[in-house]
Amino acid sequence: MSSKIKFVYNNNIIELENIDPNETLLNFIRNNLKKTGTKEGCAEGGCGACTVVLGTLKNNKILYQVVNSCIIFVPMIHGKQLIIVEDLESKKDLHPVQKAMIKHNGSQCGFCTPGFVMSLFSMYKNNNNYTEKIIKDSISGNLCRCTGYKPIINAGKELNNYFKPDKFEINKKIDIELIKKIQNEKKPIKINYNNKLYFSPLSIKELLLIIKNNPNAKLINGGTDLALTVTKSRKDLNSLIYLGNIKELNYIKENQNNIEIGSSTPLIEIEKFISKYYSDFSEILKRYGSYQIRNIATIGGNLGTASPIGDTLPILLSLNALIITQKNNISRKILIKDFFTGYRKTKLKKNEFIKAIIIPKNKSYIFRAYKISKRYDDDISSVCMGINLNLERNIIRNIIIAYGGMSEKPKRATNCEKYLNNKNFDKETIIKSQKELLKDFNPINDMRASSEYRKNIAKNLLLKFFFEIKKNKNIRIYD
Numbered sequence: 001m002s003s004k005i006k007f008v009y010n011n012n013i014i015e016l017e018n019i020d021p022n023e024t025l026l027n028f029i030r031n032n033l034k035k036t037g038t039k040e041g042c043a044e045g046g047c048g049a050c051t052v053v054l055g056t057l058k059n060n061k062i063l064y065q066v067v068n069s070c071i072i073f074v075p076m077i078h079g080k081q082l083i084i085v086e087d088l089e090s091k092k093d094l095h096p097v098q099k100a101m102i103k104h105n106g107s108q109c110g111f112c113t114p115g116f117v118m119s120l121f122s123m124y125k126n127n128n129n130y131t132e133k134i135i136k137d138s139i140s141g142n143l144c145r146c147t148g149y150k151p152i153i154n155a156g157k158e159l160n161n162y163f164k165p166d167k168f169e170i171n172k173k174i175d176i177e178l179i180k181k182i183q184n185e186k187k188p189i190k191i192n193y194n195n196k197l198y199f200s201p202l203s204i205k206e207l208l209l210i211i212k213n214n215p216n217a218k219l220i221n222g223g224t225d226l227a228l229t230v231t232k233s234r235k236d237l238n239s240l241i242y243l244g245n246i247k248e249l250n251y252i253k254e255n256q257n258n259i260e261i262g263s264s265t266p267l268i269e270i271e272k273f274i275s276k277y278y279s280d281f282s283e284i285l286k287r288y289g290s291y292q293i294r295n296i297a298t299i300g301g302n303l304g305t306a307s308p309i310g311d312t313l314p315i316l317l318s319l320n321a322l323i324i325t326q327k328n329n330i331s332r333k334i335l336i337k338d339f340f341t342g343y344r345k346t347k348l349k350k351n352e353f354i355k356a357i358i359i360p361k362n363k364s365y366i367f368r369a370y371k372i373s374k375r376y377d378d379d380i381s382s383v384c385m386g387i388n389l390n391l392e393r394n395i396i397r398n399i400i401i402a403y404g405g406m407s408e409k410p411k412r413a414t415n416c417e418k419y420l421n422n423k424n425f426d427k428e429t430i431i432k433s434q435k436e437l438l439k440d441f442n443p444i445n446d447m448r449a450s451s452e453y454r455k456n457i458a459k460n461l462l463l464k465f466f467f468e469i470k471k472n473k474n475i476r477i478y479d
Contacts, residue, residue, distance in 0.1 A: 001187065001188050001189060001190040001199075002185070002187040002188070002189055002190070003017060003018050003189070003190060003191055003192070004016065004017055004189075005019055005074065005075050005077075005078045005189065005191075006078060006079065006182045006185075007077045007078060007079065007080050007081065007082055007182070008055070008080070008081040008082065008175055008178045008179055008182070009081070009082045010087060011171055011174050011175065011178070012178075013178055013181065013182060014082075016074065018191050018192065018193050019074050019075065019191065019193065020074075020193045020194070020196065021073055021074075021075050021191050021193060021196050021197070021198030021237070021240055022073060022196060022230050022236055022237055023073065023074050024069065024070055024071065024072065024073060024074070024227070024230070024231065025052065025067075025069040025070075025072045025073070025074055025076075025077060025082075026038060026040055026050045026069040026070045028074045029052070029069060029084055033084075035084055035085075035086045037084065037085040037086050037114045038050055038051075038052055038069060038084055038085060038114055038115075039111055039112075039114060039115070040070055041070075041111070041112070041115075041143070042070070043070050043071075043228075043231040043232060044070070044071065044228055044231060044232060045068035045070060045071040045224055045227075045289075045290075045292060045293055046143075046378070047112070047115075047142070047143045048068070048112065048115040048116070048119065048139075048141045048142030048143060048290065048292060049111060049112050049114070049115045049142075049143075050068055050069045050070040050115065051066050051067070051068060051069070051114070051115035051116075051118040051119055051141070051142065051292055052066070052067060052069045052082065052083065052084050052085075052118055053065065053066055053067070053082075053083040053084075053118055053121060053122050053125075054067050054077060054080045054081065054082060054083075055080060055081030055082075055083060055175060055179070056080055056081075057176065057179045057180065057183065060176065061176075062081065062172060062175060062176060062179075063126065064083070064121070064122045064125040064126055064168075065122065065291075065295040066118060066119050066122045066141070066290075066291050066292045066295065067292050067295055067296055068141075068290075068292045068293070070231060071223055071224060071227040071228065071231060072223060072227070072296070073198075073220075073223065073227065073230075073240075075189065075191060075198050075200065075242065076220075076223065076242060076244060078182070078189060078200065078245070079179065079182045079183045079245070080179070081175055081178075081179060083118075083121075083168070084118075085114040085117055085118055088117065088121060090166075090167045095121065095166055096124065096159060096162035096164075096166065097117055097120045097121045097124055097155075097159065098117060099162075100120075100155040100156070100158035100159055100162075101113070101116070101117060101120070101152070101155045103155070103158060104151045104152075104154040104155040104158060105147075105151045106147060106151045106152045106154075106155040107146075107147070108146035108147055109146050112142060112143060112144045112145075112146075115142045116139060116142045116144065116152055119138050119139050119141065119142050119291070119292075120135075120138065120139065120152075120155065120156055120159070122138065122291070123135065123138035123156065123159075124159050125168065129160060130156050130157060130159050130160050132153060132156075132157070134156075135153050135156035135157065136153065137286070137291070138156070138291065139152060139153075139156070140290050140291070140377040140378055141289070141290020141291055141292045141293065141377075141378050142290075186202060187202075188200060188201045188202050188206050189242075195238065196236060196237070196238050196239070197214065197217070197238065197239045197240070198239075198240045198242065199214070199217070199240070199241045199242065200241075200242040200244075200245050201241070201243075201245070201246060202245055202246060202247075203246060203248060204246060204248050204249070204326070204355075207241065207243070207246060207353070208326075208328060208329070210241055211241065211351050211353070212328075212351070214239055214241070215350065215351050216239060217239035217240060217241045218237055218239065218240055218241070219240075219241050219243055219304070219353060220237075220240050220241065220242055220243070221242070221243045221244050221263075221264050221296070221297075221298045221300065221301050222244075222266070222293075222296035222297040222298055222301055223296070224289070224293055224296065224297045224301070225301065225305045225307070226301075226305075243263075243264045243298075243300075243353075244264060244296075246264060248262070249262040249263050249264035249265075249300070249355065249356075250262050250264045250265050250266075251265065252265060252269065252270065252273050254361075256361075257360065257361055258358050258359065258360055258361060259273075259274070259277065259358070259359045259361065260356055260357070260358050260359075261299055261356060261357050261358075261359070262300075262355070262356050263298060263299060263300025263301075263303070263353070263354040263355055263356055263357070264298050264300055265298060265299055265300075266294065266295060266296060266297065266298055267285050267288060267289075267293075267294040267297045267298065267299065267302075267312075268285075268291070268294040268295050270285060270299060271285035271286060271294065274359075277361060278315075278319070278367050278369075280315075280367060280368050280369035280370075281315055281319075281367075281369060283369070284311055284312075284315060284369045284371050284384070285311075285312070287311070287371055287373070287376065287377060287378075287379075288311045288312070289378055290377070290378045293378070299312060299357055300353075300354040300357075303316075303323065303339070303346075303354055303357065304346070304348070304353075304354055305344065306339075306340055306344045306345060306346045306409065306410075307344060308343065308344075308404060308405060308406075308407060308408055308409050308410060309380055309381050309384070309404050309405045309448075310404060310410065311371060311381055311384050311404065313340070313402075313404055313410035314369075314384050314385060314386045314402040314403050314404040314410050314411075315369050315384075315386035315402070316336050316357065316359070316386070317336055317337060317386060317400070317402035317410055317411075317412055318367070318369070318385075318386030318387055318388045318400045318401065318402040318412075319359050319360065319362070319367065319386065319388060319400075320335070320336070320337070320360060320362075320388070320400060321336045321357050321358060321359050321360070322334070322335060322336065322357065322358040322360075323335075323336055323339055323354060323356075323357050323358075324354070324355045324356040324357070324358065325348060325352050325353065325354055325355055326352065326353060326355045327349060327351055327352035327353075328351075331355065334347055336357075337412060340409040340410055340411070341409070342408060342409060343408040343409060345409075362388065362390075364390055365388045365389060365390050365398075366388070366389045366390075366391060366469060367386075367387070367388045367389075368386075368387050368465050368468060368469075369384075369385065369386045369387070370383075370384070370385045370461050370464070370465075371383075371384045371385075372384070372457050372461075373448075374448065380448065381404055381405050381448075382405055382448045382449035382453070382454065382457065383403060383404070383405040383406060383449070383454050383457045383458060383461070384403065384404040384405055385401070385402070385403050385404075385458070385461045386400075386401075386402045387399070387400070387401050387402075387462075387465050388400040389425075389465075389469070391425055391469075394424055394425050394426075395422065395423070395424060395425070396420050396421055396422065396423055396424075396425050396429075397421070397422070398421060399417055399420050399421060400412065400417065401413040401416055401417055401462070403441065403458060405443065405448075405449070405454060406440075406441040406443045406454055406458055407441055407442075407443065411440070411441070412440075413436070413437055413440040413441070413458075414440060415436045415437075415439040415440045416433050416434075416436040416437050416439075416440055416462075418436075419432070419433050419436045420433050425466070425469070427463075427466060430462060430463055430466045431463070433462065434459040434462055434463070437455070437458050437459055437462070438455065441454075441455070441458065443455065
């Protein structure tokens with residue numbers, strides 16, 4: 001095992017020996033690189049002020065992915081290219097993104113500006129044209145309270161007028177070779193810094209051995225939840241196992257009946273793939289979080305944290321998904337309806353990890369998903385719903401209804417389901433079934449919503465589903 005972290009920065013390989021595994025990339029940039037353009041706003045991946053770009057190699061091309069540097073630990077960028085706001089300008093000129101922001105007065109107080117610039121830079125590198133939709137999606141993870149966003153959107157549109165290759169395009173071959181050089185070493189990583197351990201295995205075999213020898217270690221992938229232990233709770237994570245370099249856990253494959261997704265697959269990849277089977281699932285993933293979050297957050301992490309407001313969980317419940325876990329050399333399958341046992345508790349045993357999830361292709365079912373939140377983009381749900389219906393000649397043969405935000409865990413509305421099964425699919429039946437939801441759920445009052453609001457939303461979403469199916473048309477205010 002190697003104790004060195006290596007990444008590409010400014011056309012050079014940077015090596016770090018036994019770095020603090022709890023040090024955030026943001027702090028490293030500001031304190032070690034002495035580059036202070038990248039800002040800390042929220043320390044939880046919610047505002048985008050800390051946005052940087054990581055170049056990752058895919059199919060021999062560099063994919064320029066935005067991430068929140070405030071919730072990524074430095075060892076997690078091993079084998080990637082780091083690009084920060086100070087790197088954009090060349091010796092002769094500003095980058096087109098910077099020029100466009102200046103031309104359209106895209107900055108006022110300036111605190112959020114570096115994050116917006118990096119999000120627009122990622123968009124500029126990963127797309128060939130820049131529509132208003134692409135621009136808005138690209139900056140959805142960046143908050144500004146000065147400009148009203150319109151000047152920033154106009155700056156994004158201005159990029160359609162720039163055609164010359166930037167310095168990253170010119171130096172692309174160099175960067176690709178440097179990234180490959182690091183990755184070709186194929187060495188797992190072990191860091192021991194002041195009794196804080198960090199492991200990055202390259203295979204499941206290596207992972208099993210590390211877990212066996214470090215039974216109290218925390219598994220981390222995107223870190224969008226776990227990293228807050230350090231950044232918000234100000235506690236140390238004394239033993240971490242990073243799963244992001246295990247290719248055996250990062251995949252999507254399918255057969256005639258099922259879709260199988262590795263637990264370390266980023267949500268952004270699932271979002272693209274799943275749309276052809278469950279378009280509403282894809283739309284919920286787009287609202288799950290910003291590009292910064294979706295680029296690193298994983299399906300396994302969402303399942304493992306078992307948050308009652310994890311957006312994928314009620315959807316997977318409604319699709320009757322199957323979870324594959326592994327402990328030592330033994331795998332087992334757990335129906336998702338049996339997986340969640342309480343608040344942030346699951347049926348996972350000590351030293352057992354989530355290996356994959358299987359989603360059935362229920363072609364005879366009608367699937368919909370809904371998310372209610374205070375802000376449309378990049379916000380935590382007040383209520384999230386997944387619903388899956390098997391309808392024959394207007395008779396409900398089977399229906400699965402699941403909610404997040406309505407209980408201490410993601411949960412199916414079993415009383416409501418029992419009432420609806422084998423009944424006519426009509427408005428009167430649906431309205432009567434709404435009362436059954438009150439037997440299934442007694443939600444809490446919190447900062448996102450009151451208990452009564454959640455109950456009413458849950459009932460109204462059920463009725464909304466009925467109208468959408470009957471009219472064969474989605475009823476969405478953003479459509």
